[in-house]
Amino acid sequence: MAVDRPTRFAADLLESAAVEGRRESRSAKQQLDYWARLGRAVSMHESASRRRIEAVLAGKLELSDLSGTERLVVNAELDAAIQGRGAAIAFGWELSAEGITTVALDARGNLVEHRPDGSEEIVAASTATG
Numbered sequence: 001m002a003v004d005r006p007t008r009f010a011a012d013l014l015e016s017a018a019v020e021g022r023r024e025s026r027s028a029k030q031q032l033d034y035w036a037r038l039g040r041a042v043s044m045h046e047s048a049s050r051r052r053i054e055a056v057l058a059g060k061l062e063l064s065d066l067s068g069t070e071r072l073v074v075n076a077e078l079d080a081a082i083q084g085r086g087a088a089i090a091f092g093w094e095l096s097a098e099g100i101t102t103v104a105l106d107a108r109g110n111l112v113e114h115r116p117d118g119s120e121e122i123v124a125a126s127t128a129t130g
Contacts, residue, residue: 092114109126
């Protein structure tokens with residue numbers, strides 16, 4: 001049996017896994033393992049259906065040309081890609097380079113104003129304790 005390795009997951013995935021895992025009598029870890037294995041199997045399954053799905057994702061085929069099940073897979077892949085990309089993009093830096101002041105939460109939950117000159121100011125301190 002393979003040995004588990006410590007891994008970090010996005011908080012929303014862990015929360016969803018905990019909720020779904022309770023319904024399926026699995027722990028959050030077991031649910032994440034299940035989803036990962038399911039995704040791996042779908043991604044690795046080479047078939048005409050998979051090739052059509054990849055063609056839609058590459059913009060070479062219309063979504064309407066797929067079956068309902070294939071569209072479901074395309075939508076799931078797009079959703080995962082959007083969420084992953086959205087978590088990795090730092091819009092604040094891009095907007096700051098354009099001279100736009102932004103406001104965002106910091107790691108402590110404070111609302112912080114980020115100015116194009118690089119200065120920052122807490123505009124609302126977190127009231128959370130812990």
